Amino acid sequence: GENVGLHLPTLSVQEGDNSIINCAYSNSASDYFIWYKQESGKGPQFIIDIRSNMDKRQGQRVTVLLNKTVKHLSLQIAATQPGDSAVYFCAEKAGFQKLVFGTGTRLLVSP
Amino acid sequence: NAGVTQTPKFQVLKTGQSMTLQCAQDMNHNSMYWYRQDPGMGLRLIYYSASEGTTDKGEVPNGYNVSRLNKREFSLRLESAAPSQTSVYFCASSANTGTSDTQYFGPGTRLTVL
Numbered sequence: 001g002e003n004v005g006l007h008l009p010t011l012s013v014q015e016g017d018n019s020i021i022n023c024a025y026s027n028s029a030s031d032y033f034i035w036y037k038q039e040s041g042k043g044p045q046f047i048i049d050i051r052s053n054m055d056k057r058q059g060q061r062v063t064v065l066l067n068k069t070v071k072h073l074s075l076q077i078a079a080t081q082p083g084d085s086a087v088y089f090c091a092e093k094a095g096f097q098k099l100v101f102g103t104g105t106r107l108l109v110s111p
Numbered sequence: 112n113a114g115v116t117q118t119p120k121f122q123v124l125k126t127g128q129s130m131t132l133q134c135a136q137d138m139n140h141n142s143m144y145w146y147r148q149d150p151g152m153g154l155r156l157i158y159y160s161a162s163e164g165t166t167d168k169g170e171v172p173n174g175y176n177v178s179r180l181n182k183r184e185f186s187l188r189l190e191s192a193a194p195s196q197t198s199v200y201f202c203a204s205s206a207n208t209g210t211s212d213t214q215y216f217g218p219g220t221r222l223t224v225l
Contacts, residue, residue, distance in 0.1 A: 008151070032211050043115075043201050043216035044154070051211060089153065091214075098169070099214060101154040 008087060010106045019077040021105045023090035028071060030092035034099070035064060035075045039086045047075070047088075077107075085109045113137055115217035117202050123223045124192045132187040132220050134202030142207035143185035144169075144214060145177060147198040154201065160185055161207060192224045 013019050025033070031052040036044035050057045050064045050073075057064050063076040073090050089104035118133045136143065141162050146154040146169075156169030160179040174196060176188045185204075189196060199221050203214040 034213060036216075041219075043218045046213055046215060049211065049213060093212065098156060098159070099212070103151060103153040 008104050008106045010108060012108045012110065013080050015080060015082060015109055015111050017080050019075075019080045019084070019107060019109075021075045021077075021088045021107065023073040023075075023102050023105075025071050025073060025090065025092045025102075027092060027094050027100070028068075029094040030100075031095065032093040033064070033066065033073050034091045034093075035062075035073075036089055036091065036101075037084075037086045038089070038104070044089070080107075080109050082109045082111060115202055115204055115215055117200075117217040117220050119220060120218065121221050123225065124189075125225050126193060128192050129188065129190050130192065130222075131189075132200055132202075132222075133184070134186065134217060135184045136202075136204040136215075137183065138204060138206075138215065139182070140204035140206050140215075141182075142205045142212070143179065144203040144205075145175070145185070145187045146201045146203065147171065147196075148201060148219075149198050157187065157200075189222075192222075194224045196222065197224045198222060 034049045035047040038044045048059045048064050061078045065074045087104040089102045091099045091101045093099050115136045144159040145157040155171050158177040160166045163182045178186045199219050201219050202217045205212045205214045
């Protein structure tokens with residue numbers, strides 16, 4: 001398996017609980033944000049995105065919240081399942097600049 | 112629709128050997144990217160190609176070269192591999208038609224340089 005994320009912060013939850021994963025971004029000019037999920041041995045998978053003109057966006061079982069005042073992004077996963085176990089990381093983008101990726105949080109879901 | 116594909120999945124090289132990592136996308140995307148991922152460091156951009164016929168250096172280009180062969184394919188070459196290049200390499204692509212530019216990733220190539 002992967003040794004990526006050996007020193008990542010870890011969030012442990014029980015199956016069925018709601019999970020909240022946080023991300024602090026650095027660039028006040030960032031206006032586009034993405035959450036990715038990366039399972040062991042796989043590439044990052046797009047989950048949900050949000051533009052800076054929104055505070056909240058919902059997908060299937062996931063919600064992203066954006067607080068531009070404190071430069072904070074969160075991903076909420078409802079009714080967390082064992083298949084949600086993965087590393088989650090955010091990415092930010094300012095205008096036409098390149099995406100900048102965070103290092104991630106490991107989510108562990110126990111049955 | 113396979114998305115982004117990468118070959119090989121695994122590779123072991125000796126120091127000084129060369130190899131080319133292949134990447135192809137079938138989403139008709141304009142832009143393609145090569146990243147490396149090391150423990151605790153997140154994804155770091157090696158090279159990117161904003162459109163067919165153009166390539167530019169990213170954050171960590173030393174020791175690598177790239178070729179945008181056509182709109183679908185973007186290869187990464189290690190001319191003389193070093194142990195510091197042991198990493199997981201990801202290719203990504205995006206439409207790059209505006210400021211909301213979602214990148215889609217391949218499954219990765221796990222490279223070990225001895």
